Amino acid sequence: MLIWDEFAIGTYFTVSTVFLIMGLIPDIAAVRDLATGWRKKLYAITAVGWRGTNEQWRHYTRGYLYLAALATPLVLSVHSVVSWDFAMALVPGWHATLFAPYFVAGAIYSGVAMVITLLVPIRKLFHLEEIITIHHFENLAKLCLLTGLIVSMSYCTENFTAWFGGNPHERAAFWYRAFGPFWWASWTMNICNGLLPWLLWSKKVRTSVVALFVVSIFVNVGMWFERFVIIVVSLAGEPFERFANATYNPTWADWGIMAGSFGWFFMWFLLFVKNFPAVSISEVKEVLPAPRRGKAVAA
Amino acid sequence: MKLVNPLTAIFHPPPTPGVLGVFGHLDAALEAIRQLRKGGHTDFTVYSPVPRHELEDALDQPVSPVRMFTLIGGIAGCAIGAWLTLYMSYDWPIVLGGKPIGSIPPYVVIMFEMTVLFGALSTILGIAFNALFAARRLGTVAYDARFTNDKFGIFVPSESARQSQVESLLRGAGAEEVRRA
Numbered sequence: 001m002l003i004w005d006e007f008a009i010g011t012y013f014t015v016s017t018v019f020l021i022m023g024l025i026p027d028i029a030a031v032r033d034l035a036t037g038w039r040k041k042l043y044a045i046t047a048v049g050w051r052g053t054n055e056q057w058r059h060y061t062r063g064y065l066y067l068a069a070l071a072t073p074l075v076l077s078v079h080s081v082v083s084w085d086f087a088m089a090l091v092p093g094w095h096a097t098l099f100a101p102y103f104v105a106g107a108i109y110s111g112v113a114m115v116i117t118l119l120v121p122i123r124k125l126f127h128l129e130e131i132i133t134i135h136h137f138e139n140l141a142k143l144c145l146l147t148g149l150i151v152s153m154s155y156c157t158e159n160f161t162a163w164f165g166g167n168p169h170e171r172a173a174f175w176y177r178a179f180g181p182f183w184w185a186s187w188t189m190n191i192c193n194g195l196l197p198w199l200l201w202s203k204k205v206r207t208s209v210v211a212l213f214v215v216s217i218f219v220n221v222g223m224w225f226e227r228f229v230i231i232v233v234s235l236a237g238e239p240f241e242r243f244a245n246a247t248y249n250p251t252w253a254d255w256g257i258m259a260g261s262f263g264w265f266f267m268w269f270l271l272f273v274k275n276f277p278a279v280s281i282s283e284v285k286e287v288l289p290a291p292r293r294g295k296a297v298a299a
Numbered sequence: 300m301k302l303v304n305p306l307t308a309i310f311h312p313p314p315t316p317g318v319l320g321v322f323g324h325l326d327a328a329l330e331a332i333r334q335l336r337k338g339g340h341t342d343f344t345v346y347s348p349v350p351r352h353e354l355e356d357a358l359d360q361p362v363s364p365v366r367m368f369t370l371i372g373g374i375a376g377c378a379i380g381a382w383l384t385l386y387m388s389y390d391w392p393i394v395l396g397g398k399p400i401g402s403i404p405p406y407v408v409i410m411f412e413m414t415v416l417f418g419a420l421s422t423i424l425g426i427a428f429n430a431l432f433a434a435r436r437l438g439t440v441a442y443d444a445r446f447t448n449d450k451f452g453i454f455v456p457s458e459s460a461r462q463s464q465v466e467s468l469l470r471g472a473g474a475e476e477v478r479r480a
Contacts, residue, residue: 004405007412015419022423026447030348033444049431051442054345054358056430061350062363063426070369070419077415081408286349290325291449293473 008081012074019067025050026060027277039275079107086230092173093234096161102154106226109147109193113219116140118269120213122278131279134207141206144219148197151226155194173234181247182233185225192222312439317456319441320469320477325353327473328451332357334468335455344440346452354451365425372421373414380413381406441480454480 029050032043050056083103086094116137123132162174177186196218205211236248272278322328328345332354335343347354384406392400446452453474455465462479469477 004408007409007416011412011416014416018419018423022426026348030447033447048427050447052346052348052447053440054347054354054360057347057350058355058360059363059365059426059430063365063369063422066366066369066422067419070373070415070422074415077408077411081412084408282349290351290353291323292326293324 002085004081005085008078012078015067015071015074019071022060022064022067023280024276026052026282027280030281031277042275075107076104079103091234092167092169093162093177093230095170096158098154098157098161102151102158105147105150105154106223109144109151110219110223112140112144112147113216113223116144116212116216117220120209120216122273123209126273126278128279131284134209137209137212138203138206141200141212141215144216145197145200148193148200148219152194152197155190177229177233180233182229182236185228185233189222189225189229192218193226194222196222314441314480315439315456316459316462317441317454317480318462318465318469318477319443319480320453320455320472320474321443321445322451322453322473323449323475324473325351325451328453329353329357331453331469331472331474334472335453338468340455340465343453343455346442346446346450346454348447348449348451363429365422365429368425368428369418369422372424373418375421376413376415376417377410379417380410383413384409441478450475 025047028043029047029052032040032047035043080100080103083099087096087099089095119132119137119140123129159174162170165171176182196215199205199211199215205215232248320331322331328347332343332345336357345354345358385401388401394400440454440456442454443450443452453469455469457465459479466477466479
């Protein structure tokens with residue numbers, strides 16, 4: 001099953017990376033033609049000779065279309081395959097057919113929340129208020145609400161099937177989640193992922209950047225605890241003997257890996273937004289009306 | 300005798316003679332394309348900061364062959380995924396749970412992922428091959444840094460005898476600036 005992971009995550013990483021780099025090429029060429037100094041050299045190399053000729057656009061737009069067409073099912077597949085790694089195991093709390101749609105919705109939910117968390121400070125720092133508008137935030141909030149409701153529904157379903165299925169180990173696992181020593185992790189997850197996003201039904205919250213930022217932070221925390229509940233709490237102690245000497249305490253190495261993963265992400269993220277276009281230039285230009293004679297150019 | 304440096308020949312080829320027009324307006328560039336095609340020009344280059352369907356329609360180009368790269372890459376990836384999993388199973392056969400040695404359902408995941416991986420990578424190769432390497436004269440055709448920003452451009456390769464004719468055509472269509480290269 002971990003062979004599945006290797007192929008799914010390896011493919012996802014590779015295809016997402018080339019998709020990102022491919023989308024950047026016309027933008028890097030645009031900044032190359034305006035930059036000076038060492039950055040001009042960097043962009044001249046990374047733009048790989050892009051000039052926006054009709055031949056280049058002809059092949060590029062076609063290829064980009066196919067990359068998008070290949071990357072879309074890949075999102076569904078990678079989270080389904082990762083969830084099957086759990087579902088194929090016999091551990092109570094993991095062995096459920098619900099897992100694939102549950103993980104896909106959870107991934108989009110936490111992904112959108114993370115986008116809001118990162119977008120709010122970036123928009124402020126780089127003065128992108130006119131490019132990333134409240135309208136965009138409201139749409140993100142709606143997607144967040146929809147996927148959050150699917151995730152909440154999945155929580156209800158997995159608890160229901162654990163009870164209704166009648167398997168004593170499965171029932172014990174879910175009882176242990178809610179009322180065992182890790183009750184605080186489960187209830188943090190339920191409140192942050194299930195209850196707080198109901199604030200997004202209000203248009204006032206959806207159109208307030210500050211409120212969205214706060215809600216998105218809670219969703220991030222909730223989704224982190226979802227991983228904790230599924231992995232740590234399901235495995236704590238002996239999965240088939242609930243309440244038998246069950247415990248888990250993170251060591252300094254666990255904390256270190258977590259801090260390091262945050263550092264690793266933010267290093268690359270900040271280097272990227274500092275040196276490369278954070279918002280797709282050519283795609284923003286594409287939605288503007290083209291300049292025509294006798295008409296003022298739209299700002 | 301002076302030897303030709305092959306690297307210079309590839310990366311710094313001699314410039315192609317011709318006329319370069321800079322356009323501030325899309326409809327002016329479209330007009331110029333229509334007149335150039337009517338006048339029998341076929342090998343001119345159009346620069347644009349964004350892809351525009353109007354330009355595609357005016358140029359009436361065939362569909363990019365990149366799609367064949369995607370198709371062949373995807374089929375090859377699927378076949379390699381099937382071959383990899385089945386060959387490895389039969390090469391070291393271990394019966395698990397009374398199931399057949401080559402049990403297809405778990406291999407479908409590998410086949411799907413390999414289809415996407417090879418399809419995507421061969422699409423990248425297709426774009427690179429067609430747009431960057433196979434584009435003849437790319438480095439020799441006159442270019443202006445404004446073409447990735449807010450201007451459209453048309454470069455018409457032409458001998459010096461015909462250059463003034465092309466110049467007046469581009470100006471008449473509404474070029475903001477015309478220069479010889």
